[in-house]
Amino acid sequence: MKPLLQVKDVAKMYGARIGCTGVSFDLYPGEVMGIVGESGSGKSTLLNSLAGHLVPDRGEVIFDTRADGPVDTVTMSEPARRMLGRTDWAFVHQHARDGLRMSVSAGGNIGERLMAVGNRHYGAIRDHAADWLGRVEISESRIDDRPSAFSGGMQQRLQIARNLVTGPRLVFMDEPTGGLDVSVQALLLDLLRGLVREMGLSAIIVTHDLAVVRLLAGRLMVMKDGHVVETGLTDQVLDDPQHAYTQLLVSSVLQV
Amino acid sequence: MIELKNVSKSFTLHNQGSAVIPVMENASLSVKSGECAGLIGASGAGKSTLMRVIYGNYLAASGSVVVGGVDVAKAEPREVLALRRETLGYVSQFLRVVPRVPTLDVVAEPLLAVGTPADQARDKAASLLAQLNIPERLWSLSPTTFSGGEQQRVNIARGFAYEYPALLLDEPTASLDAQNRATVLALIEGAKARGAAIIGIFHDEAARQQVCDRFVDVSGFAPKAAA
Amino acid sequence: MNDYNFAYLDEQTKRMIRRAILKGLAVPGYQVPFASREMPMPYGWGTGGVQVSAATLTPEDTLKVIDQGADDTTNAVSIRKFFEKTAGVATTEETEKASVIQTRHRIPEAELTEDQILVYQVPIPEPLRFLEPRETETRKMHSLQEYGLMHVKLYEDISQHGAIATAYAYPVKVEGRYVMDPSPIPKFDNPKMEMAAIQLFGAGREQRIYAVPPYTQVVSLDFEDYPFEASKADHPCDLCGAEDSYLDEVILDDAGTRMFVCSDTDYCRTRRDAGHAGRLGAEAA
Numbered sequence: 001m002k003p004l005l006q007v008k009d010v011a012k013m014y015g016a017r018i019g020c021t022g023v024s025f026d027l028y029p030g031e032v033m034g035i036v037g038e039s040g041s042g043k044s045t046l047l048n049s050l051a052g053h054l055v056p057d058r059g060e061v062i063f064d065t066r067a068d069g070p071v072d073t074v075t076m077s078e079p080a081r082r083m084l085g086r087t088d089w090a091f092v093h094q095h096a097r098d099g100l101r102m103s104v105s106a107g108g109n110i111g112e113r114l115m116a117v118g119n120r121h122y123g124a125i126r127d128h129a130a131d132w133l134g135r136v137e138i139s140e141s142r143i144d145d146r147p148s149a150f151s152g153g154m155q156q157r158l159q160i161a162r163n164l165v166t167g168p169r170l171v172f173m174d175e176p177t178g179g180l181d182v183s184v185q186a187l188l189l190d191l192l193r194g195l196v197r198e199m200g201l202s203a204i205i206v207t208h209d210l211a212v213v214r215l216l217a218g219r220l221m222v223m224k225d226g227h228v229v230e231t232g233l234t235d236q237v238l239d240d241p242q243h244a245y246t247q248l249l250v251s252s253v254l255q256v
Numbered sequence: 257m258i259e260l261k262n263v264s265k266s267f268t269l270h271n272q273g274s275a276v277i278p279v280m281e282n283a284s285l286s287v288k289s290g291e292c293a294g295l296i297g298a299s300g301a302g303k304s305t306l307m308r309v310i311y312g313n314y315l316a317a318s319g320s321v322v323v324g325g326v327d328v329a330k331a332e333p334r335e336v337l338a339l340r341r342e343t344l345g346y347v348s349q350f351l352r353v354v355p356r357v358p359t360l361d362v363v364a365e366p367l368l369a370v371g372t373p374a375d376q377a378r379d380k381a382a383s384l385l386a387q388l389n390i391p392e393r394l395w396s397l398s399p400t401t402f403s404g405g406e407q408q409r410v411n412i413a414r415g416f417a418y419e420y421p422a423l424l425l426d427e428p429t430a431s432l433d434a435q436n437r438a439t440v441l442a443l444i445e446g447a448k449a450r451g452a453a454i455i456g457i458f459h460d461e462a463a464r465q466q467v468c469d470r471f472v473d474v475s476g477f478a479p480k481a482a483a
Numbered sequence: 484m485n486d487y488n489f490a491y492l493d494e495q496t497k498r499m500i501r502r503a504i505l506k507g508l509a510v511p512g513y514q515v516p517f518a519s520r521e522m523p524m525p526y527g528w529g530t531g532g533v534q535v536s537a538a539t540l541t542p543e544d545t546l547k548v549i550d551q552g553a554d555d556t557t558n559a560v561s562i563r564k565f566f567e568k569t570a571g572v573a574t575t576e577e578t579e580k581a582s583v584i585q586t587r588h589r590i591p592e593a594e595l596t597e598d599q600i601l602v603y604q605v606p607i608p609e610p611l612r613f614l615e616p617r618e619t620e621t622r623k624m625h626s627l628q629e630y631g632l633m634h635v636k637l638y639e640d641i642s643q644h645g646a647i648a649t650a651y652a653y654p655v656k657v658e659g660r661y662v663m664d665p666s667p668i669p670k671f672d673n674p675k676m677e678m679a680a681i682q683l684f685g686a687g688r689e690q691r692i693y694a695v696p697p698y699t700q701v702v703s704l705d706f707e708d709y710p711f712e713a714s715k716a717d718h719p720c721d722l723c724g725a726e727d728s729y730l731d732e733v734i735l736d737d738a739g740t741r742m743f744v745c746s747d748t749d750y751c752r753t754r755r756d757a758g759h760a761g762r763l764g765a766e767a768a
Binding site: 028030031183186187189190193197214215218219231232233234235236239240242243244247248251 | 267268269270271308312313314315333334336337352354355356357368369
């Protein structure tokens with residue numbers, strides 16, 4: 001099996017300040033990797049550099065494309081990278097309104113990626129959208145409602161449906177459960193676990209919530225001040241942390 | 257099936273003056289398919305620690321921990337995860353699940369993870385829950401609200417849903433009544449009969465005698481300095 | 484007359500606008516930025532179209548100006564007078580006799596020829612604007628041909644109204660490349676855009692010029708199961724009896740009596756002069 005994503009020595013600077021630096025890892029098909037660290041540790045910078053939202057100053061982000069095999073997405077043409085962003089890649093934002101078109105109905109939001117890749121049959125697009133609403137546990141009767149009429153949890157599930165409708169292979173998630181009620185978080189986590197398993201998705205999840213990574217991610221990367229300080233199996237890193245910072249992070253979590 | 261050679265383990269507490277606490281040295285152990293080894297030793301001697309090292313939950317400092325051909329001490333996370341999915345089961349004393357997921361799905365999950373069709377997985381889960389006397393009216397509820405004994409039985413059902421070739425059992429019979437205890441012991445014997453290699457911790461002397469083929473005293477793995 | 488340069492604008496400005504027009508013709512459907520001038524009329528009254536016409540007109544041209552198909556409405560009359568005064572060109576109401584036709588919201592019914600130029604007044608040139616407010620992003624979408632969003636708008640139409648309810652400013656794809664706003668003409672006129680005449684579009688406030696050269700492919704966007712339809716009121720003209728022209732609905736009294744008449748006044752008059760008559764044709768004449 002070859003890696004879906006190979007990250008080699010990626011660095012992003014903000015002037016003289018380090019965003020993230022020296023990041024390397026391989027992500028295999030079906031793997032879910034969590035990135036944790038405190039605010040300002042560089043985890044979101046890293047995610048955005050990997051997803052093509054920021055241009056890294058150094059390093060390679062090699063994706064195993066369907067057509068041409070492994071290609072460095074940093075140096076690939078912008079149209080090709082944007083096409084990747086609409087097909088094989090998906091990005092789930094922390095705030096659903098950053099990832100949704102708030103003035104477009106739920107069905108239109110889900111259908112957009114289908115239309116963007118050339119689907120021109122209204123009935124088929126709508127059926128697809130209805131199917132995906134069901135999969136993210138939103139009633140089909142809400143298909144013509146705008147996201148502004150949805151609760152925060154529903155908006156987040158709609159954002160996930162909108163992203164997964166084209167059957168991506170790699171999903172980037174930035175604090176997918178941040179800002180949601182604890183009870184809603186649980187449902188979303190279960191939904192994501194199911195989708196990851198059924199679709200064989202690979203995912204990179206940035207969060208500061210250690211409970212979320214324990215439940216979603218098989219492996220974990222801990223960041224501090226733009227550097228990766230520890231990586232490994234999620235439960236091993238959390239239960240038997242090796243690095244001083246990870247030990248501090250794990251011991252700082254409030255017990256319920 | 258399970259083969260440990262010269263395994264040592266220590267904890268370094270970086271935030272407490274970098275104190276190094278050695279907990280295990282030169283642990284070697286071998287368990288064949290169809291065999292059940294019981295870990296014994298005083299409380300705090302390192303029985304659970306050894307299990308966690310085998311499961312990959314704790315990182316071995318040195319030595320090799322080979323389960324089904326994979327060295328857990330050196331393998332990549334995805335290799336350990338594949339091992340846990342397909343080969344190595346672990347029934348711990350704690351149930352850790354996504355809140356609000358129905359008990360039936362919690363138990364069926366190991367089967368779904370290896371690609372068993374959903375209805376078959378749920379049938380198997382249902383039969384295990386019934387065997388372990390979890391009332392059917394609770395199956396659609398999350399086990400997070402269950403009593404300690406019920407949670408433990410859900411955990412056991414989950415551990416036996418998929419037929420792992422290797423199993424780690426941490427106190428599977430503790431605090432069970434006689435009937436459920438008998439059911440669990442029958443499950444363990446069934447697993448042995450189909451060829452599973454099992455390492456168990458049993459405080460219950462009678463249970464230990466019934467299912468274990470031999471015993472390993474972990475006191476022998478205690479670090480020399482501490483001894 | 485001598486107080487103004489020919490057609491009001493100075494020669495340098497006209498050259499600048501002509502360069503934008505030529506670029507637009509070279510890249511059909513592409514919106515060319517230009518330095519729109521202050522005109523002696525408010526934005527929204529055709530300042531873009533007037534500047535394009537001013538740069539296009541020669542002293543030998545004959546100008547026709549229509550507003551919603553009519554030669555005799557305020558906007559049409561004032562623009563026609565503007566050019567009579569500043570350019571001294573001949574004007575006409577007859578489509579066939581005009582060499583330059585400035586229009587607001589219609590294409591004349593009579594087929595245009597290779598000797599004619601049709602100048603459209605455009606309020607908002609960017610067809611993606613209502614769904615994507617960022618100019619940087621819409622430019623990128625055009626350059627990368629990312630037009631899925633256009634269909635989202637049509638999808639929303641069908642889901643809300645059961646059919647594509649967009650009746651005017653219906654988006655088109657030009658020569659298989661750029662998606663273009665045809666200005667707020669009724670979608671009935673969309674098929675006519677594949678024509679022999681040159682079509683120029685001017686947006687004064689938005690400072691954009693774009694163009695469709697003669698015989699260029701212009702396809703209205705649609706879905707396979709909801710194909711584009713060039714619809715009009717299902718009625719003949721009450722004055723001239725034409726069944727193939729775009730109609731205006733006119734309310735006649737407080738009791739709800741109404742009539743349908745050709746929106747193209749020249750077309751209607753030509754037909755009536757030729758002896759055609761509709762339901763109310765005799766009495767109105």
